[in-house]
Amino acid sequence: MKHTTIDQYARSSSFYRIDPRAKIIGFLLFVVCIALMQSLFFLLLALFVILLFGVASAVPTKHLVTRYLIALPFVLFASLAALLSSGNEMAMSMFVRISTTVLALIILSATTDFLDILKGFQWMRMPQVFLILLLFMYRFIFLLTDEMHRMSQARRARGFRGGKHILDRLGMRTISFIAGSILVRASERGNRVYDAMLTRGFDGKVRTLNPMRFGALAWVFVLLLSSISLILLLSDWEVLLWAV
Numbered sequence: 001m002k003h004t005t006i007d008q009y010a011r012s013s014s015f016y017r018i019d020p021r022a023k024i025i026g027f028l029l030f031v032v033c034i035a036l037m038q039s040l041f042f043l044l045l046a047l048f049v050i051l052l053f054g055v056a057s058a059v060p061t062k063h064l065v066t067r068y069l070i071a072l073p074f075v076l077f078a079s080l081a082a083l084l085s086s087g088n089e090m091a092m093s094m095f096v097r098i099s100t101t102v103l104a105l106i107i108l109s110a111t112t113d114f115l116d117i118l119k120g121f122q123w124m125r126m127p128q129v130f131l132i133l134l135l136f137m138y139r140f141i142f143l144l145t146d147e148m149h150r151m152s153q154a155r156r157a158r159g160f161r162g163g164k165h166i167l168d169r170l171g172m173r174t175i176s177f178i179a180g181s182i183l184v185r186a187s188e189r190g191n192r193v194y195d196a197m198l199t200r201g202f203d204g205k206v207r208t209l210n211p212m213r214f215g216a217l218a219w220v221f222v223l224l225l226s227s228i229s230l231i232l233l234l235s236d237w238e239v240l241l242w243a244v
Contacts, residue, residue: 006067006109014058015111015221020120022218026225027108031101033229040089042236043096049228050103059110067106068099075099114138118206128204135206140190147185151178 010016015023034046054064075098083091109117118131155174 005114007112007114009059009063010111010113012058013111014056015107017217018111018221019212019214019218020112020116021123021212021214022222023108023112024117024120024124026222027104029226030104030229033233034097034100034104036233037097037236038093039236040093040096042232043093043100046232047096047100047103049232050100050107053225054103054107057107057111059107063110064103064106067110068102071102075102113208113210115206115208116210116212119208119212122206123212131206132204136190139193140186143189143193144182144186147182147189151181 030046030050034043037043037046054061075095078098079091079095082094112120115135118135122128122131155178
């Protein structure tokens, strides 16, 4: 079964040659600054900036939009909570803030190989247990998808066409059996995969064939994105206006 990965366009991106550590530092600093901002005007400016970075990354717009739509229900839920508690302006600020941070992380993941991201986090001394969890979680998403696809084909081959509605006892019973079977198979597959990795020398460290070099391009990227982030934050706090 063919899968759509989050980094399928990374190698064709204009940001691919930038050191992953530079992208992680730059985008994380940008996200932190966005989280500290309050003004809707400067949040909209930050959204415009990240959209420009999305265009400059050369990642297909459809890919970015599709990934954003996955997070959209959570963005709307948070915005609705802000609307009910603090009013329209706070809800709009919440929507723009979360959307901007989500797009920044989408661009980071779309322009960098997933293993290179983990390798960058490893260089930043992220706890090894978190790295292993991210690695296995990403890998097992595809394994579970394959397993569900095979079971779906088996059900259709035996004449199952799904329940007519949510209260259909036969349909719900079949789905519950399938869910239990997937959990059992996932556990067994996990043990086999882990044993196979141990026999191949896996020690919990992330290693890739791509060397990390923090060159001039990486410094330019970090300084550019960091400067923009700090200017937006200080303007939001009116520090720059006070200094002028």
